[in-house]
Amino acid sequence: MNEFELIRRFFARQPVSRADVLTGIGDDAALLRPPPGGQLAVTSDLLVAGIHFFPDADPVSIGHKALAVNLSDLAAMGAEPAWFLLNLTLPEADERWLERFCQGMFGLAREFNVQLVGGDTSRGPLAIAIEAHGFVPEGKALLRSGAKPGDRIYVTGTLGDALLALRHRRGELSLSEGDLATAAARLDRPKPRVREGMALRGIASSAIDVSDGLLADLGHILERSGTGARIFLERMPLSPVCRAHLPEAGWDGVLAGGDDYELCFTVPEMNIAALEKLPFAGELRCIGGIEPDHPDQRRCPGISRQPRRRE
Numbered sequence: 399m400n401e402f403e404l405i406r407r408f409f410a411r412q413p414v415s416r417a418d419v420l421t422g423i424g425d426d427a428a429l430l431r432p433p434p435g436g437q438l439a440v441t442s443d444l445l446v447a448g449i450h451f452f453p454d455a456d457p458v459s460i461g462h463k464a465l466a467v468n469l470s471d472l473a474a475m476g477a478e479p480a481w482f483l484l485n486l487t488l489p490e491a492d493e494r495w496l497e498r499f500c501q502g503m504f505g506l507a508r509e510f511n512v513q514l515v516g517g518d519t520s521r522g523p524l525a526i527a528i529e530a531h532g533f534v535p536e537g538k539a540l541l542r543s544g545a546k547p548g549d550r551i552y553v554t555g556t557l558g559d560a561l562l563a564l565r566h567r568r569g570e571l572s573l574s575e576g577d578l579a580t581a582a583a584r585l586d587r588p589k590p591r592v593r594e595g596m597a598l599r600g601i602a603s604s605a606i607d608v609s610d611g612l613l614a615d616l617g618h619i620l621e622r623s624g625t626g627a628r629i630f631l632e633r634m635p636l637s638p639v640c641r642a643h644l645p646e647a648g649w650d651g652v653l654a655g656g657d658d659y660e661l662c663f664t665v666p667e668m669n670i671a672a673l674e675k676l677p678f679a680g681e682l683r684c685i686g687g688i689e690p691d692h693p694d695q696r697r698c699p700g701i702s703r704q705p706r707r708r709e
């Protein structure tokens with residue numbers, strides 16, 4: 399199978415067809431119509447076999463995750479996903495692998511109505527780079543830089559589950575079959591918080607997605623906003639599985655792990671009432687508040703900040 403056949407068979411036919419895609423796959427460039435008055439949010443993420451995922455991982459999960467991490471970045475901007483590009487290097491044209499990869503990627507694409515509009519394909523070590531584009535109304539994007547002292551800090555969902563699954567696979571701890579299934583779903587098939595991000599426009603003062611661990615990512619908000627923060631361990635949202643394994647896994651796994659793909663965001667007091675009216679308000683947890691920056695307090699005793707985890 400040559401490159402053209404591969405593109406035609408696996409990528410040219412796809413489940414999403416948007417009216418704002420004037421020319422998708424098949425010409426030298428895609429022609430797209432952004433909405434009038436909207437701003438374009440653009441992001442990309444590179445996944446390399448052996449670094450970001452196990453080379454023998456389920457291709458459905460690889461396809462899902464490659465798109466999910468990009469949609470999560472758009473969610474953290476409050477953007478509505480629209481289009482994406484796929485740059486792929488493959489050691490060989492393994493049809494079964496490609497079918498399953500597409501199943502994972504297009505399954506998520508369908509869920510969020512985001513259309514594949516182009517990319518590039520080459521032989522090489524397995525690596526997947528996706529670039530995703532989304533829309534946000536003028537001036538409404540959620541930036542990292544908007545947090546102010548007095549704002550409350552929230553997270554969606556629960557933290558720490560994905561790292562448990564990773565540590566099980568690395569042989570660092572042992573989960574029961576049921577616990578592993580729950581944790582592995584978080585690691586392999588993260589659900590980007592797109593609807594939440596869009597609903598937080600006009601309510602949150604800053605936002606980020608938790609891809610490198612809460613401390614690191616909240617740290618980016620604090621750095622860009624020039625503030626400090628106080629967070630409370632006892633308020634951390636933990637799943638039953640994570641809570642059960644906390645004694646052996648430790649708080650590092652919750653705070654300095656990664657791959658949670660939840661949103662961490664700040665909300666000024668005057669917007670709390672609006673926040674509490676959101677349909678997913680029950681899934682949000684206030685974990686602390688923004689404070690003025692105290693350079694002498696920039697340490698978290700007992701918690702080591704880890705660089706971005708690689709598998």
Ligand code: ADP
Nearest residue numbers: 405409423424425426484485486516517518519
């Ligand atoms: P060019 O030589 O101009 O780069 P290609 O032969 O690489 O063109 O690609 C032909 C068409 O297929 C283009 O529209 C391109 O965007 C699309 N395409 C190539 N690889 C992929 C891919 N992995 N996913 C989606 N579209 C792709």
Ligand code: MG
Nearest residue numbers: 517518519520
């Ligand atoms: Mg090309």
